[in-house]
Amino acid sequence: MFISGASRGIGLSIAKRVAADGANIALVAKTAEPHPKLPGTIYTAAKEIEEAGGQALPMVGDVRDGDSVAAAVAQAVDQFGGIDICVNNASAINLGSIEEVPLKGFDLMNGIQIRGTYAVSQACIPHMKGRENPHILTLSPPIRLESQWLKPTAYMMAKFGMTLCALGVAEELRDAGIASNTLWPRTRVATAVVQPAGWRRGDGPRPQARGVFRRGIRDPDQARSVIHWANPAVRGRAAGIWCHRSVGLRLRARLGVGS
Numbered sequence: 527m528f529i530s531g532a533s534r535g536i537g538l539s540i541a542k543r544v545a546a547d548g549a550n551i552a553l554v555a556k557t558a559e560p561h562p563k564l565p566g567t568i569y570t571a572a573k574e575i576e577e578a579g580g581q582a583l584p585m586v587g588d589v590r591d592g593d594s595v596a597a598a599v600a601q602a603v604d605q606f607g608g609i610d611i612c613v614n615n616a617s618a619i620n621l622g623s624i625e626e627v628p629l630k631g632f633d634l635m636n637g638i639q640i641r642g643t644y645a646v647s648q649a650c651i652p653h654m655k656g657r658e659n660p661h662i663l664t665l666s667p668p669i670r671l672e673s674q675w676l677k678p679t680a681y682m683m684a685k686f687g688m689t690l691c692a693l694g695v696a697e698e699l700r701d702a703g704i705a706s707n708t709l710w711p712r713t714r715v716a717t718a719v720v721q722p723a724g725w726r727r728g729d730g731p732r733p734q735a736r737g738v739f740r741r742g743i744r745d746p747d748q749a750r751s752v753i754h755w756a757n758p759a760v761r762g763r764a765a766g767i768w769c770h771r772s773v774g775l776r777l778r779a780r781l782g783v784g785s
Contacts (some may be wrong), residue, residue, distance in 0.1 A: 528609050530589050530646050531616025531638075533557045534566040534734050536665065536711075539572065540613060545580025552583040552602030552609075554595070554646075555616070581606075589616050589642030592649075599649040610657050612650040614643040614664040614688065620681060624674055627680040635680055639666075639686035651704065660704045663693040668709040 527544055531537045533555040543553050553575070555568045572582035583605050587594040601610060618635045620627050647662055654660035666688035667675075676682060689708050696706035 527611040527613060528552045528554075528646070528650055529613040529615055531555050531570045532613075532643060533571045536708045537613070537615035538566070538571050539583075540615065541571070541575050541580070542578040544652065545578035547577045548579055550583075550606045551575055552579045552585065552598070552606065554598045555586045555587065556583045556586065589646055590637040592645050593647045595642075595645045599653065599657075601723060603653050608657060609653045610649050610660055611646060612654065612662045614646055614662070614666075614692075616642050616646075617665070617685070617688075622773050623677070624681070626677070632680045635684040639684035640691065643688045646690065647706075651695075653701065653702055655702055662692065662695060662704065662706040664688050664706070664708045665710070666708050667690065668708070669693075695753045713747070728777055761776075 527535055527541070527549050529541055529551060530553075532541045532551075534557075537553075541553060545551060553568060553571060555571070557567045568584040568586055572584035573583040583602055584604040585598045585601060587598045589595055600608070601724070616638055618631075618638045620631045622631070622636060643664060643666075647664075654662075666685050669689055670684055692706045692708045694703075699706065725730075
């Protein structure tokens with residue numbers, strides 16, 4: 527598995543869950559030194575992954591930098607012999623309105639979410655062709671045009687861009703046998719990045735976020751048990767693109783696994 531943005535939160539939880547199945551995991555993230563406000567680095571994440579039962583290859587890099595991404599993918603292939611799963615998890619978050627988010631923030635989110643997803647997918651694809659059951663998994667929402675899904679503008683545009691990339695890749699690579707799927711938690715997840723915005727476990731939904739997240743809030747480790755059902759190494763069914771707000775029983779049924 528090659529995964530972006532896995533030094534903490536949902537990305538780390540995904541990596542630890544597949545590590546429990548003995549996966550080899552190459553992770554790329556920007557956090558090499560401890561952040562003053564956020565826990566963990568790429569190296570502490572690698573330690574947690576190995577303690578969970580997998581092999582980890584931590585690499586410092588910026589998904590917006592094509593050369594950095596290409597070098598990381600090449601190193602992963604050299605270490606593990608190929609790539610079976612590509613997970614586009616890296617994201618930046620700013621839930622301000624169009625009047626509140628400056629262009630610098632807009633560029634950051636669209637650079638990481640859209641350019642990063644495109645760059646990581648593009649670099650991984652040549653090394654996924656010919657594998658037994660290759661998958662690209664992108665952490666992004668279904669494209670919904672109801673009014674409640676269309677705000678906050680900047681964040682919505684960036685996350686929908688990830689989904690459009692995943693949809694395009696699914697169609698372009700269908701004949702090559704590479705599946706491209708998206709996954710979006712039904713509830714808000716109490717990651718270290720989200721909590722500084724004022725979301726705590728048990729909080730009600732914030733008005734500007736109702737179009738992006740539904741009610742409730744959970745720990746990343748609680749969410750990973752649902753995310754695990756999308757792990758193609760375990761459930762493996764290469765079949766196009768799935769975008770669900772609720773990924774529990776519906777995704778399990780779609781994959782043909784038990785309740």
